[in-house]
Amino acid sequence: xxASSIPNPIDxxxxxxxxxxxxxxxxxxxxxxxxxSGDAPELWNEDAPEKIEALHQGFIDAxxxxxxxxxxxxxxxxxxxxxxxxxxxxxxxxAAEIACRVAEQAxxxxxxxxxVGPTGELLExxxxxxxxxxxxxxxxxxxxxxxxxxxxxxxxxxxxxxEIHAAAEAAIRVGLPYTYTGSFDTAGRTMMGLAPKDIHGVxxxxxxxxxxxxxxxxxxxxxxxxxxxxxxxxxxxxxIVVKGNCGIPEFRGTEVHYSGTPELMxxxxxxxxxxxxxxxxxxxxxxxxxxxxxxxxxDGHKHPEQRPTIEDVVARVGPLRNKSASESGSAxxxxxxxxxxxxxx
Numbered sequence: 562x563x564a565s566s567i568p569n570p571i572d573x574x575x576x577x578x579x580x581x582x583x584x585x586x587x588x589x590x591x592x593x594x595x596x597x598s599g600d601a602p603e604l605w606n607e608d609a610p611e612k613i614e615a616l617h618q619g620f621i622d623a624x625x626x627x628x629x630x631x632x633x634x635x636x637x638x639x640x641x642x643x644x645x646x647x648x649x650x651x652x653x654x655x656a657a658e659i660a661c662r663v664a665e666q667a668x669x670x671x672x673x674x675x676x677v678g679p680t681g682e683l684l685e686x687x688x689x690x691x692x693x694x695x696x697x698x699x700x701x702x703x704x705x706x707x708x709x710x711x712x713x714x715x716x717x718x719x720x721x722x723x724e725i726h727a728a729a730e731a732a733i734r735v736g737l738p739y740t741y742t743g744s745f746d747t748a749g750r751t752m753m754g755l756a757p758k759d760i761h762g763v764x765x766x767x768x769x770x771x772x773x774x775x776x777x778x779x780x781x782x783x784x785x786x787x788x789x790x791x792x793x794x795x796x797x798x799x800x801i802v803v804k805g806n807c808g809i810p811e812f813r814g815t816e817v818h819y820s821g822t823p824e825l826m827x828x829x830x831x832x833x834x835x836x837x838x839x840x841x842x843x844x845x846x847x848x849x850x851x852x853x854x855x856x857x858x859x860d861g862h863k864h865p866e867q868r869p870t871i872e873d874v875v876a877r878v879g880p881l882r883n884k885s886a887s888e889s890g891s892a893x894x895x896x897x898x899x900x901x902x903x904x905x906x
Contacts, residue, residue: 567738570672570712571772574626575800575839577670579863583627583804583842584620585852587676589819591616591631601643603635606655613656617663619849621671624856627840628664628671629715630656632706633678636698638690650705657709674715675706675737677728684723692727699731707735716741717804718778720752722763733769740773740840742802745788746780749886756886757788758795775802778844780882781809782821782829786836786874787885793837800839805829807846809882819846823854828877830858835865 574581591602594612605613613631620628635653637646645652657675664671680698682690703714714732716739719725725741732739743751743760750756755763760774776788785805792801808821826843833841841859843851875881 567736567769568712569738569772571627571738571740571800571840574670574672578626580834580838580859581626581672581840582624582852582856582859583674583802583840584617584625584629585623585843585847585849586807586845587616587629587631587633589846590619590848601634601640601645602631603633603640603652603656604643604645606631606652606659610655610659613659614663617660620852621663621667623849623852625842625852626671627674627842628660629674629676629717630660630706630709630711631676632656632702633676633717634681635677635702635705636680637701638680638682638698639678649701650708653702653705654709657706657711661710672713673711674713674740675703675711677702677706677714677716678718679720679724684721684727692723695724695727696731696734699728700734703731703735703737707737711737713737713772714739718742718744720744720755722753722755722759725763726767729764729767729769729771733767738769738772740771740775740802742775742777742804744778745776745784745886746778746883748884749784749787749888757791758886760792761796761799773800773802773840775804775838775840777802777804777842778806781806782825782832782878783874783881784883786829786832786869786878787871787881789833789836789838790869790871790874791886797837801837802840802842803833803838804840804842804844806844807848807851810846821846821851823851825878826851827854827858830855831862832869832874832877834859834862835867835869837865837868 660673714737716728807819
């Protein structure tokens with residue numbers, strides 16, 4: 562399938578607006594609405610759709626250009642933990658339908674992206690999940706998201722290059738444009754060793770390139786901005802996503818709170834624009850209030866200023882929590898060449 566054969570709503574909106582604002586945290590805000598620890602958010606697509614609507618509406622009211630469906634754990638492998646592995650298509654379809662219903666009433670263009678998180682399984686040879694099984698699981702989820710109206714497969718919080726590749730292959734099979742982001746939370750790399758500068762090459766052998774690549778989650782604004790600088794330096798013309806956590810998690814009794822303020826997240830937005838990001842959002846801890854402040858910061862800072870250095874980042878949003886990828890060793894987690902797959906035989 563050629564890159565031009567799948568409509569790409571993200572490029573069109575970037576061409577119109579310059580830089581896009583993605584939404585904030587799903588889990589943090591659903592916990593505030595009553596979701597219990599250990600429960601599957603995806604089950605609320607059927608059991609409490611009005612709360613999922615409120616989640617999306619809150620982010621649209623705050624100014625989001627892109628909202629993510631409530632489907633992060635929507636593969637059979639994650640849903641089996643809640644005895645819902647036979648409801649993959651329906652739960653993902655409903656996730657997309659709810660988001661689309663809210664987006665259509667926004668009075669402006671809002672892109673609905675289908676959130677696709679990791680399976681939670683290790684791929685061979687480290688684990689039992691085969692590459693082809695991973696592709697099948699992601700395709701099953703994405704079929705539901707596409708049926709519900711999702712415009713983009715938003716592959717996120719990945720650690721293993723092989724799993725990114727499997728999800729990207731699934732998106733191509735299903736006929737969705739796709740983005741992917743890694744979580745660079747281990748000494749500046751993903752848990753499986755992928756360095757930020759190598760994010761671009763993970764799916765180079767596939768016929769359909771990603772719409773955007775980048776980073777999400779991680780360990781706070783300074784670290785994800787350092788990751789951004791590595792990514793944009795490696796491929797300046799790429800469309801880069803950053804969706805950083807709202808500060809650092811802190812335990813207050815049994816509850817987790819994030820240290821980030823609206824002011825911190827606003828400064829993060831300005832630095833991200835200057836660092837070359839084209840899609841900026843928030844991850845864990847990012848509330849509607851934070852996102853509204855980020856919208857205001859973005860609208861007042863559409864034209865990038867001087868590219869920041871790590872020293873600039875530290876001075877404006879605080880110290881890095883981890884070493885940078887360049888300081889953490891030379892090994893990379895780039896994907897190995899794959900044998901011919903069963904789908905090609």
